[in-house]
Amino acid sequence: MSERLQVMGIGGNENGCAVIAGPCAIESKMITDRIADSLKRCGVRYLRGGAFKPRTNPKEFQGMRKAGIEILREIGDKYQMVVVTEIVDTEHIPMFEELVDIIQVGAKNCFNYELLKKLGKCKKPVMLKRGASAKVSEWLMAADYIRHGGNENVILCERGIRSFEDSTRFTLDISSVQVVKELSKLPVVVDPSHAAGRRSLVRSMTLAAVAAGADGVMVEVHEVPSESMVDAEQALDMLEFSKLVEDVELIREVRNVRGT
């Protein structure tokens, strides 16, 4: 098998499965601190949380913006966690380059090529979510926009595509995990939370992703999911999440023992 890239401990040939977790949106320092504390105790090393939220409806909460990034950095440092958060504008690149460990490009900006080009000149790893209308081939070419600038530290993230099915928000394309592995050396992570749109599906879809061979999973959690300001329907609570992390480990072991 060809050598697969590792970016920030995600991917490579050692076959660990990274768990990236946190709230959909950074809401306050206190809440973020408590969530990170719980995650850390579950063994999670990657903390996600949105500060700039590209909401479909302009009237909805758009995130804490810079203040959210600063909270995330502070909490990341306190718990020694790698922080991942979404960028939405080229003019924020210096701030992200200073304060963020992995810069996420969301599905809505997957084809924002000017952003991708500028991130190609950036020193921080980039996690590129698949656009809801992106074929795998187009998604990989979007990653090439970053790589051609000189930044090879790209992590791909499958998060569902648009289809006619309406029992979920997006249709998680589980086959893309293996398709990407055949076409690219980049690590591939799966976000079941945004595809599912409701928490009762998240465990099933997360375990499917691990079994499919994903290098990581990104899951939304919240102390009190029903009080989450954004996407309250899809966050797991800490109990559900801690059990899920153990399941992820067990499935991963099967794959490791059996070969990929």
Add this chain to the structure above:
Amino acid sequence: MSERLQVMGIGGNENGCAVIAGPCAIESKMITDRIADSLKRCGVRYLRGGAFKPRTNPKEFQGMRKAGIEILREIGDKYQMVVVTEIVDTEHIPMFEELVDIIQVGAKNCFNYELLKKLGKCKKPVMLKRGASAKVSEWLMAADYIRHGGNENVILCERGIRSFEDSTRFTLDISSVQVVKELSKLPVVVDPSHAAGRRSLVRSMTLAAVAAGADGVMVEVHEVPSESMVDAEQALDMLEFSKLVEDVELIREVRNVRGT
């Protein structure tokens, strides 16, 4: 948790994962015999094989038809395997009722309601594949066409939906496994082979299905896949398949130990 139905040993609350396997098309008695012999030694109890093939192109091989059904029955009896094969016309129901153990309705006939109504009066279990354009809700209502006739022995089979992605033949909707479990007591099986369209993806997608909680998987195998008359690109050979069956067991055990 509510009680889940078991049909012909598939589904129910005991959480086994049925493996249904065999060639895409029945090609001859000799080949079918050899495949069944190998499958049996892998512990497989369900033998699939198409005799009536609803091919997209009218110029392509349409299956051995009745002769194929007879071969399947004979081989099924020889190895004491449950045989599963597709029906394509209401007028064949008596033949299927006599010779077949599980009558499959293919994706192309998922909305052929006259066929479904008549199968509702039939004594044999029916495996209903999801139509390529069927929402989960519509698929379940198609199952209701069978059930309303009095036949409650329906097995659902997810086999991929139509989307814009063209790296696979269909987009396997892995989330449907859990969605169906929340809406129905019927067992749900996943067919990764037809969704994938090529063998290199089948292992990843099969394991994903098991981890997602599928009650069974249906996989195409062939002694010499390259010589298969139909869908040669997607069948596994026996070596790949026997390894896959072991992996399926291991993943399933994790789910059983951890609860569903």
Add this chain to the structure above:
Amino acid sequence: MSERLQVMGIGGNENGCAVIAGPCAIESKMITDRIADSLKRCGVRYLRGGAFKPRTNPKEFQGMRKAGIEILREIGDKYQMVVVTEIVDTEHIPMFEELVDIIQVGAKNCFNYELLKKLGKCKKPVMLKRGASAKVSEWLMAADYIRHGGNENVILCERGIRSFEDSTRFTLDISSVQVVKELSKLPVVVDPSHAAGRRSLVRSMTLAAVAAGADGVMVEVHEVPSESMVDAEQALDMLEFSKLVEDVELIREVRNVRGT
């Protein structure tokens, strides 16, 4: 330009635009008579009406079945109109061959190849609706199933495909009109009513179809749309319809004068 086929006065190179109209379902002789009478006075020569209704939900009205076919025939004879209605089972072919002028295969049976094969041996023209998940290439191969049996009198009917857009029931693929004309000599008709799913869109979509070059349009009308037993939301009333027929003529004239 290559010669284009004409089937029952629809298609060919003379560039008329056939209008096929009628209720979604035959509900009674009296209602059908009144609708046909009105249609005839609008100059409509093709009367549609469903007797066998393949409803998504098995609990909904399934049509008057044979009695509906007989009403349609009687009214068709009274007003000297060509009658078009949908077949759903191979065993009804003799009845349809005797009583129906154009046998419609609905979208849900577009890939019911046994039905198509048997209609290939039938003497009556067949109107083949595009399946909701059918690529144009697959739809044309479905038509080949009929033609290979010896029945060249096939009319294609575009009626919308499944997409993620949910403001309409299906997404009318207007480009398919010209795509089909480049690949086939068969006449192509457009059904805007089922794609739209509500009457306020029907005029816009019908005129688009005519301007795109469709050989015909099929439109649902009802005396009192709100009382229609099936798809009440999408039928036009007679006033809207009569105005639409005049608009169709005017748009068609532009295309005829200017060349196709």
Add this chain to the structure above:
Amino acid sequence: MSERLQVMGIGGNENGCAVIAGPCAIESKMITDRIADSLKRCGVRYLRGGAFKPRTNPKEFQGMRKAGIEILREIGDKYQMVVVTEIVDTEHIPMFEELVDIIQVGAKNCFNYELLKKLGKCKKPVMLKRGASAKVSEWLMAADYIRHGGNENVILCERGIRSFEDSTRFTLDISSVQVVKELSKLPVVVDPSHAAGRRSLVRSMTLAAVAAGADGVMVEVHEVPSESMVDAEQALDMLEFSKLVEDVELIREVRNVRGT
């Protein structure tokens, strides 16, 4: 009927149909001049041409960038045409505000909300193309991002959505023209060229758009289409285009006479 907005002569209740035309990409001053000269003689008042090209493949020609904008402005002034061109980065807004008459946001940036917000503070009209995965409701909310900033001069542009059909690049959603008119007062334009992906379909789809009630159409033309640096397959030559403009007028007249 409610009052509909007019933006730069496009839309409103007077029911004219604006024709926006030009090359996919600005390639040189000489070519742009000759195309504009021909367009002007056809009566076209809106000149389009891409200077910043968001190409799927990073290795392909990315446009003349600022030099292209300057050519477009110069030629627009020479022929007194309104110039329309695409913006791809927030940092270019001052340049576009100075040199461009209608700022186009392409399908790939339909959900680039930071760009939309900043364009909401801009004095120039914005033409917002529908994202390939955007429901009509999401597209209208994207327009609201611009309008909430204070810029009400938004023109919507339907250009096709992603579906499984592969005989065209995108599936032109012709029904969206009327759907948008029912939900919004904003003018709606249709771009058949990008949806079609090949010139033989453009006439049929353009006339469909006009008949459907579009306030304008945007068509790619080139002096020598086969020599076009970008999307050579879909541009019309001047002869095809001049005939099309006449057809557009005739279809539009029918709609005007008959009421919308």
